């Protein structure tokens with residue numbers, strides 16, 4: 132893509148994104164941050180996630196949190212997504228409380244925010260089908276209150292297989308977005324004037340607005356795993372899911388438990404933890420330390 136450059140954001144140099152970065156994200160709907168996950172943390176995440184990938188290959192597995200697609204050329208049943216990660220991986224709980232990410236989320240959402248969706252998407256070695264252009268499901272909201280995912284890369288994604296996105300497309304009307312998506316998918320087009328290619332190194336994180344158009348071409352490359360955590364402000368949650376007031380404190384409790392898990396993890400010692408400080412109206416119970424009864428699997432539409 133010509134005439135467009137992403138800001139250089141290096142998590143080793145600061146404890147959060149800058150105001151300039153935040154403005155860039157509101158404007159363009161994508162932001163790439165380098166060196167977010169330390170090598171020690173990455174090693175634990177890779178090991179725990181590999182156990183889940185192996186489990187997903189079991190043809191007898193009947194778990195609704197494990198999602199499958201049909202490979203276009205072989206008709207094979209290919210696992211590609213696992214939902215409710217904090218329910219399944221201690222290292223995912225630790226990751227959700229990453230201070231650089233939460234400090235940055237607070238900048239974008241305000242201090243009254245909650246984590247919402249969580250999943251891991253992966254392309255098995257040699258079976259990476261194309262991901263057609265799409266918008267993620269999510270409410271249409273003003274730029275100042277973005278609903279977005281943090282995409283944590285556990286493996287490298289090089290130029291040939293990397294995510295493609297159209298900066299600024301989160302602002303398109305639904306009709307214009309659908310026209311563009313249909314045209315791109317019909318042409319199987321993954322390069323073009325307004326398309327940015329987003330190669331990532333393991334340990335990098337991408338923020339993407341749920342309405343930014345994105346997709347990726349087919350890959351026959353090595354295994355690629357990406358952990359997705361979504362965030363939104365409580366005010367937005369109240370507007371978009373008014374019938375689920377119990378979801379907000381439930382997810383705040385998940386966040387508190389994840390922060391405790393991060394504080395206790397052997398590979399995070401020495402870092403400055405994120406401090407969650409919502410308005411008093413939304414303040415979670417003070418000094419809660421026992422999360423042993425917590426069920427991390429909290430469906431958004433059923434609570």
Ligand SMILES: [Fe+2]
Nearest residue numbers: 265266267345
């Ligand atoms: Fe997506």
